[in-house]
Amino acid sequence: MHPVVQKTLGGLSPQYYFRQFFFGLLVAAFVFFMSTQGGRTMSASMLFFTIVSTLLYPYSRFVYESIVGFIMGSNVFFVNIIFLLVIKFFTMAICWAFALFVAPVGLAYLYYHHSKVER
Secondary structure (H helix, E strand, O other): OHHHHHHHHOOOHHHHHHHHHHHHHHHHHHHHHHHOOHHOOOOHHHHHHHHHOOOOHHHHHHHHHHHHHHOOOOOOOOOOOHHHHHHHHHHHHHHHHHHHHHHHHHHHHHHHHHHHHHO
């Protein structure tokens, strides 16, 4: 595998990538379901966006979780589970929708981080 690809796309652990990819697929399935209601079909551009967002979602989520981890530290909050799940789904949908713009930040960081480790 080319070093750039290995340092960026291969920069997340397989467990983390596949877990986040699964959740990205759930969001994509929801978007597909909602887009095809009432006998409509999904446009080619929307299908392309859905596929790209799903593939980039783990890197977008990585950026989001890194920022939240930096801000929140190791604090623990006790909240209502319904509230937590609503917020969790909302942040997942936002990360998925903006993955095309947010994921390059995560990929650049992963490349920098894995390049720094080799030196």
